[in-house]
Amino acid sequence: MAAQPSVSAPLANRDAVLPIRDASRRIVRELGFMKPTLAGTELPASAVHALIEIGNRGGLTATDLCDRLNLEKSSVSRMLRKLIDGGDLAEENSDTDGRAKRLTLTAQGRRTLAAIDAFAHEQVGGALACLPAADHAMVVEGLRLYADALHARRATPGNESKAAAPLAVRPALRIEPGYQPGLIGRAVDMHAQFYARAHGFGAVFESRVAAGLAEFLPRLDRPCNAVWTALDGDRIVGTIAIDGEDLSGPAPAPRIAHLRWFIVEDGRRGGGLGRRLLDEAVAFADRAGFAETRLWTFRGLDAARRLYEAAGFVLAAESPGSQWGTEVTEQSFVRPRQT
Known part of the structure; x- marks a missing residue:
């Protein structure tokens, strides 16, 4: 039996x-x-x-x-x-x-x-x-x-003799603009863990990410700069930012936005969260009147590239580089303003 x-x-x-x-x-x-x-x-x-x-x-x-x-x-x-x-x-x-x-x-x-x-x-x-x-x-x-x-x-204690209590309904992942407590630490951690494991990046890369974010966040009071976090409850599980200053020269030069610190936590990629973050960033850049938005990445991040191209970015240039501590083929993508 x-x-x-x-x-x-x-x-x-x-x-x-x-x-x-x-x-x-x-x-x-x-x-x-x-x-x-x-x-x-x-x-x-x-x-x-x-x-x-x-x-x-x-x-x-x-x-x-x-x-x-x-x-x-x-x-x-x-x-x-x-x-x-x-x-x-x-x-x-x-x-x-x-x-x-x-x-x-x-x-x-x-x-x-x-x-x-x-x-x-x-x-x-x-x-x-x-x-x-x-x-x-x-x-x-x-x-x-x-x-x-x-x-x-x-x-659940005693689950041998009784069914576990029903799980509480999980709140939907939400995207919030502006600074969130712990943003620098979480963004750096997500970048460091993913790129160390997948591409061998180390201390040089992690320190550059941390330094860049630390310099950028105090500039959020200026309307040309913005950051968004994806939140699961109070936990940050994704970030993206538009830096409207570091690529824009003095007038009358065209204003150029820099898309930076785009990352989604391990285990959450492929579910649409990255697309939601990217949509927020490029929509902001268009509303703010930037002539174009640029980003820098490197060859091999195929899933991210598909997201960029779906959002209107095109590959503008690529060349060997080692600024992150590991030799890679760096790529520049450009997205003209869409009205």
Whole structure:
């Protein structure tokens, strides 16, 4: 006789349980979790997830990792030892707990993570390409809600004998103009984490981002400058700015806007949030009467380039450069004012 579940789903949810279980199994199979290795590496799924979590957060303790991966300490310890011995992870003393070791990626580990990210981006991006663009945000939000619900059930005491309480309705992500407390720190953190992991940028890049924002924000009292933040509750999950001064020369030279510090938090790209931020920025530039808006980026950021081109930017120039501490092909995009 087949084992019976110990908890019955609420009547209102029974019709959803079987389709969700079926979809979950299919996702597991299609993403390759049934195989002994994952994401084009020679590593098992637990090790791949460990590198992602440690890389995304700049370092974790083994205890933190156990909670994030929902694995027993003994399993995590064995897996971490293999990653350390294999050269992907390093241990250092924790700043907050002398008894704990903080785990960080080595240079080899960053290369491994970059390869994992490239594999995953191609895999997920290829799947999304099979769907209408209008459906992408629905997929992002549905998966996020489902993952949050699974975590909430695990975090609910006594969930072996009762269903978890319903999740509170998540407020919609909102975009707010103007300064928000913590803006510099969050914007710098999002830039540093993404570009270090994906492109190997380091201290030079992070310090330039921080210095630029610190110089710009006190100028927000001038009407030609503006910044917007995407907020999930009180948490900043995206930023963008228009600097109306650093590219504009004295009159009668044409006024030129500089689009800067455009970033969306890891895990939230592809759901339309970046497009919403970009729309706010270019609409402001048009209303303010700038003759054109320019931005600088570099080759390889294909998803961002598609957003720029959809908003009216065109590639104006590209050349090798190393101002961010790593050799890249820098690109300049220009968008004439649209009336």
